[in-house]
Amino acid sequence: xxxxIRKILLFSLVSIVAVFVFVISILWTYSNKLPDYKxxxxxxxxxxxxxxxxxxxxxxxxSSEKRIFVPYNSIPRxxxxxxxxxxxxxxxxxxxxxxKGIIRAVVNNISNVISSKRLEGASTITQQxxxxxxxxxxxxxxxxxxxxILAFRIERALSKERILELYLNQIYLGxxxxxxxxxxxxxxxxxxxxxxxxxxxxxxxxxxxxxxxNPYKSIEKAISRRNFVLKNLFENSYIDEKQYKDFTKKKKxxxxxxxxxxxxxxxTAFWLFWTFGFSTLIVGYAITGPLAIFQTILIITIxxxxxxxxxxxKKQKDLINEKDEDIEKKDMVIDKLEKDLEESxxxxxxxxxx
Numbered sequence: 001x002x003x004x005i006r007k008i009l010l011f012s013l014v015s016i017v018a019v020f021v022f023v024i025s026i027l028w029t030y031s032n033k034l035p036d037y038k039x040x041x042x043x044x045x046x047x048x049x050x051x052x053x054x055x056x057x058x059x060x061x062x063s064s065e066k067r068i069f070v071p072y073n074s075i076p077r078x079x080x081x082x083x084x085x086x087x088x089x090x091x092x093x094x095x096x097x098x099x100k101g102i103i104r105a106v107v108n109n110i111s112n113v114i115s116s117k118r119l120e121g122a123s124t125i126t127q128q129x130x131x132x133x134x135x136x137x138x139x140x141x142x143x144x145x146x147x148x149i150l151a152f153r154i155e156r157a158l159s160k161e162r163i164l165e166l167y168l169n170q171i172y173l174g175x176x177x178x179x180x181x182x183x184x185x186x187x188x189x190x191x192x193x194x195x196x197x198x199x200x201x202x203x204x205x206x207x208x209x210x211x212x213x214n215p216y217k218s219i220e221k222a223i224s225r226r227n228f229v230l231k232n233l234f235e236n237s238y239i240d241e242k243q244y245k246d247f248t249k250k251k252k253x254x255x256x257x258x259x260x261x262x263x264x265x266x267x268t269a270f271w272l273f274w275t276f277g278f279s280t281l282i283v284g285y286a287i288t289g290p291l292a293i294f295q296t297i298l299i300i301t302i303x304x305x306x307x308x309x310x311x312x313x314k315k316q317k318d319l320i321n322e323k324d325e326d327i328e329k330k331d332m333v334i335d336k337l338e339k340d341l342e343e344s345x346x347x348x349x350x351x352x353x354x
Contacts, residue, residue, distance in 0.1 A: 034146055035134040037153050040162075043133065045069055045169050045179070068181035070192060072165040078197055079180055082204035083168065085232035088125040092160055096126045096151035125167050126151040128207075132170050173203060174210030187215065197239060198247045201229040223251065 045067055084091050090098050102122040123131075130150035135143055154163060173183035183203050184192040195203070205213050205225035215222035227248045234244040 034150060034153075037130070037134060037150055038157060040129070040133060040154065040158060040166060043166065045166075065178045066176050066182045066186070067169065067178040068185075069169050069179070070181045072161045074193070075165070075168060075180070076193055076195065076200070079168070079192060079195060079200045079203070080164065081233060081236075081238040082197070082200040082229060083125075083164075083207075085236050085238065086201075086204035086229045087128070087207060089232070089236055091125050091164070094124060096124065096153075096155040097148050098122065098124050123147070124151060126154055126163055129163055129167050129170070130154060133166065171207050172210060173206040174214045175216070197233065197243065198226065198230065198250050201233065201247070202226045204229045219251075 088094075088098065088101070090100060094100075101124065104122075127147045127150075130147050131137075131143070134150055135146060158166075169179040169181075171180075172178055173180070173186075175183075175186045177183040177186040180203055181192045183206070184190060184195055184199075187202065188195065188199050202215065202222060202225075205222065205228070208225065211217065213222050213225045230239070230244055230247050233239045234241065239247070
């Protein structure tokens, strides 16, 4: 019996040493090829340049990305709680990689595979910051390893508040909006400080799949995902049961006037303006003569330009949505690779145990 115990102890010791050497070799291999994470200390996201008239009216917005930077101290607690509940509820307690989240994702993915549902990821907010700022969207296990190592290093270099500030100002939330402030204006036409819980929950629902849960494209999916975030808010004790039930009953969750303008109003307005223009031309010419022709042409030109601009904006939004869908497909591939990696690790463990 004592011989068997010694063999078991020896085998366990060898296994531990082998795992230790394996981990050290991976860290050594990847550590020398990582980007400099220290640039995040002084990083300032690019913001849009705006041109205003003498009366304070916005004339034009020059930017490749719609973004308004909001410092951490100006971000409402409601918004922070919503994003933590949706993306990383253990953010303020884990060291960059959430071991509990990984275990939970593995357990949940077993049932997801059986029921053919989309697999859950286990990336923390810190890992997403590492990917968005320092890495590419490369779909590979190599990137996930780099992401995890960078997450540990970022946590040592930056405060939790700074990491969250970077994340909330950089994250893409659909419709060309980057960051919570820009998305708040895009979807609700209000400042981020004026958001309520159900609106904050919708914004927090978007990082998962900005195109899929875009309320302008699919109101049902957007409400379903928003309600999921509200449920997490309730389970994490940020809201009570009565608030949860009241919030989930609300169906109007975006700027409906803007939606009508983007998806239908422009064409209707175009034909109305043309009809109005020709009517004005006929009646005006009979009353005031040639001056009516100039006035009518001017009106029609302005309305035609407005229509073409709206049409161009809608085309750009469609291109952005296509980009979102491509990103979602890549994320699904990443989820599958993560699952394969987890299965590979389980197999290695079984072999070692055997």
